[in-house]
Amino acid sequence: MFSHVCVVGLGYIGLPTAAILAAQGIRVTGVDVNERSVAEINQGHVPFVEPDLEAFVVSAVNRELLTAQTEPAPADAFIVAVPTPFHADKSADLSYIEAATRAIAPHLTGNELLVLESTSPPGATEFMADVVFQERPELKDADLKFAHCPERVLPGRVMTELVENDRIVGGLTPEAAEAAAELYRTFCKGEILLTDAKTAEMAKLVENSFRDVNIAFANELSIICDKLGINVWELIELANHHPRVNILQPGPGVGGHCIAVDPWFIVSAVPDEARLIRSARTINDAKPQWVIDQVKAAAYGLDQPAVALMGLAFKPNIDDLRESPALSIAAQLADEMPTARLLAVEPHIEELPKALAGRSNVAFTQTEDAIATADIVVVLVDHDAFKQLDPELLEGKALVDTRGLFRA
The missing domain is CATH 3.40.50.720 (NAD(P)-binding Rossmann-like Domain)
Incomplete structure (x- = not known):
């Protein structure tokens, strides 16, 4: 006892x-x-x-x-x-x-x-x-x-x-x-x-690697569909009607202290054998850069674009920023687009995190204000608060929707 x-x-x-x-x-x-x-x-x-x-x-x-x-x-x-x-x-x-x-x-x-x-x-x-x-x-x-x-x-x-x-x-x-x-x-x-x-240790790593591999498939599929001009959200919905298919939803990358980290422990332990697990990690780690390239393309021709960054947490409806791809994307955009005004929105925290604080081109902004001001709206996290937004607010604005909130 x-x-x-x-x-x-x-x-x-x-x-x-x-x-x-x-x-x-x-x-x-x-x-x-x-x-x-x-x-x-x-x-x-x-x-x-x-x-x-x-x-x-x-x-x-x-x-x-x-x-x-x-x-x-x-x-x-x-x-x-x-x-x-x-x-x-x-x-x-x-x-x-x-x-x-x-x-x-x-x-x-x-x-x-x-x-x-x-x-x-x-x-x-x-x-x-x-x-x-x-x-x-x-x-x-x-x-x-x-x-x-x-x-x-x-x-x-x-x-x-x-x-x-x-x-x-x-x-x-x-x-x-x-x-x-x-x-x-x-x-x-x-x-x-x-x-x-040792088996218990490996079990946790395997659970998260399984999820990472499946997310990597969805993320790779989103890049392929963008190249082919196909709506990935509709495609996944249609494919998932197959009784033995359950494709996950793509996103801006993979975050959190588990899925973004744990598979590397397997790769590090057996680097020659963990080929699929390594590939999945590489795909998911590369997805934020693809999102950044999408934002830059949307900003082409604008001298001082205002960019609303919707969400900084690593997943919906929490304040956890650990290994967050959204936060990484925001910080990299601040470095690579110095003339842009980045309007960071995160309803679950009260101030800018250290990675963004003190940057002259980043402001912590409320949702409606950010969208009203923005030339480009970048959806990085599918918080419930964002799901309630009227799509008409986005009219006339470039949209980079990594979470499929506005799928039309």
Whole structure:
């Protein structure tokens, strides 16, 4: 039975996990290096947008079941949910996992469970164990249990999917897998699927690579259709009437911390074999440049074009900008079209992100004002707020619609 859990990393996955554990009556110490986030959480505030999460956090803090701080504390179980970006060569950067593990090590006494939730390449959980034993060699026979339990939730539905989705739990030993499963059973109503740690790590990468490959097909199809003068949205709708065809929708690229990153971990591990996965990543990484070229073509002949950039988040109806192709497109246009007036619209944030702040040719603008002013309207994110727009507002304006909001 777990009475105290320490969650290291209070971001988009760690904080919801901490809050849902606290809702089960388990005492949780949340740890984050960001002092501002720690202070906000201890006041019952959530430093990012996620439906329903704040109610869980407020309840947990008020019941004194959730406390945030900047250093780990002794606990029965530790969950590490920190970023795993990649290096310039696309190999995984495990430095955040290493730093979190080294911070945990002094607080271990034996018999604890350590769970890695961060999306990681095969072998990362074993790496975490090695770091612990480097720091604390005397604990090698202390029955520490190491497991990997990858998150698989959708931003905007995290609090629901944490409970309802099936979970994969992989241990360095069968005993570690079962201990981790016991922890997740405290809140997870989905099926708990036990395996070894390396398979669990690979499962998350495969899930996101599958999606990446299918998105790449849609994105490549959109470029082909543009070349042939075919409406890609109509084409996909027609093709999807086949009982065994389900083509996804194209977009300006692929963003987020998962799909845009995880496939590279497979490519880095087996570069000669991961040919299709590499090709999909290359196609999706190249799509923003294609969008930029479309905007430049629409601006041809205009001395100081006003360009409305509709959306900066990496997906609809959230404030998450991680690996956002829309944000990347906006920043690159600011560099490559210095005489243009870029009118950035993002209803889910309150100020321009760092990538755009301070640029003289970029303004943070309300939706209607941006469209009224613009010569060119670029739809980058299909937020619900944009779906409500009257198409007549676009009359007389050039349109680059990467999300098919205005398909006529």
